[in-house]
Amino acid sequence: MYKVRHWVVRHSRVFESLYRCFEPLLVKLHPLWKRLGYARVEAPMRAVEKGVKGLLFDCQMCGQCVLSSTGMACPMNCPKTLRNGPCGGVRSDGHCEVKPEMKCVWVEAWAGSQNMRHGERIHVVQQPVDYRLRGSSSWLSVVREQAQRNNGDEQ
Numbered sequence: 672m673y674k675v676r677h678w679v680v681r682h683s684r685v686f687e688s689l690y691r692c693f694e695p696l697l698v699k700l701h702p703l704w705k706r707l708g709y710a711r712v713e714a715p716m717r718a719v720e721k722g723v724k725g726l727l728f729d730c731q732m733c734g735q736c737v738l739s740s741t742g743m744a745c746p747m748n749c750p751k752t753l754r755n756g757p758c759g760g761v762r763s764d765g766h767c768e769v770k771p772e773m774k775c776v777w778v779e780a781w782a783g784s785q786n787m788r789h790g791e792r793i794h795v796v797q798q799p800v801d802y803r804l805r806g807s808s809s810w811l812s813v814v815r816e817q818a819q820r821n822n823g824d825e826q
């Protein structure tokens with residue numbers, strides 16, 4: 672999927688726009704998720720998310736997606752899983768010191784962010800990865816957070 676994820680980064684603006692339509696739709700469906708039960712929806716949603724994002728971004732299902740802040744390049748593909756920029760080992764050709772055949776995820780992230788409408792989000796400092804969320808649907812957790820923020824709604 673390496674080629675696909677390069678292609679996605681080159682078209683990061685398109686994917687940014689798609690996600691900006693997709694997220695409010697998911698949030699709007701909160702009453703449905705609530706009615707069905709978030710616990711029950713988790714497994715099918717996770718399967719869809721894993722399939723779609725695995726294909727497009729080589730998603731590792733960290734459960735806390737930051738693609739919109741990283742130029743649509745998934746930082747979990749960095750061998751050191753760095754979430755706040757590159758290490759000091761980026762090669763002069765922009766490739767990874769651990770996997771020389773791979774372009775540094777953060778070189779990609781910077782390039783992708785430059786195409787995006789809200790590319791400045793790359794400057795936001797990301798929290799450390801919470802490994803308890805690994806394997807869970809980040810889509811659903813975004814919906815839960817938004818619903819709570821919007822209406823103080825419980826799941």
Ligand code: SF4
Pocket residue numbers: 724728729730731732733734735736737738745746747809
């Ligand atoms: S940041 Fe996490 S959820 Fe988003 S694509 Fe990467 S591994 Fe998947």
